[in-house]
């Protein structure tokens with residue numbers, strides 16, 4: 001398995017398995033190829049984007065997409081999307097991709113990584129095992145239109 005920075009050429013393969021992952025349990029969302037491609041392409045067009053993929057001879061098996069933002073004297077990386085293809089989950093690929101991302105971000109002098117995910121889900125367990133914690137200080141606020 002190779003862990004490398006993503007390129008624009010990866011977007012169409014990534015958007016295919018991204019839609020399959022989040023249309024499946026436990027997320028059961030409603031992604032089309034068009035909407036998943038736009039989400040990932042928009043992220044890739046954001047200033048300070050850094051994306052990584054895990055790839056072997058069968059193709060790309062996982063992605064980590066996000067971008068860093070300046071915060072006073074620091075740089076904080078917002079991990080927008082992270083997923084492993086449905087038929088490759090549970091093989092340790094997610095953990096290894098996250099380690100590769102942490103190493104890359106530390107090498108780039110990023111001070112912090114953060115993400116949004118659903119409470120009390122397998123994803124929360126995964127992130128906690130990868131060293132993330134639930135912020136005791138910050139809350140997510142939203143308003144619906």
Ligand SMILES: CC(C)(COP(=O)(O)OP(=O)(O)OC[C@H]1O[C@@H](n2cnc3c(N)ncnc32)[C@H](O)[C@@H]1OP(=O)(O)O)[C@@H](O)C(=O)NCCC(=O)NCCS
Pocket residue numbers: 021081082083084085088089090091092093094095096116117122123125126129
């Ligand atoms: C969550 C996800 C990224 C984990 O990647 P993965 O490659 O399947 O996970 P790994 O095999 O690397 O497992 C790493 C650790 O997380 C734990 N973990 C992974 N999936 C889990 C699950 N469904 N429930 C509980 N723990 C889980 C593993 O037990 C493992 O712990 P261990 O090191 O103590 O054995 C992947 O399953 C996925 O893409 N899920 C759907 C999309 C998603 O939820 N994305 C993240 C939130 S937006």
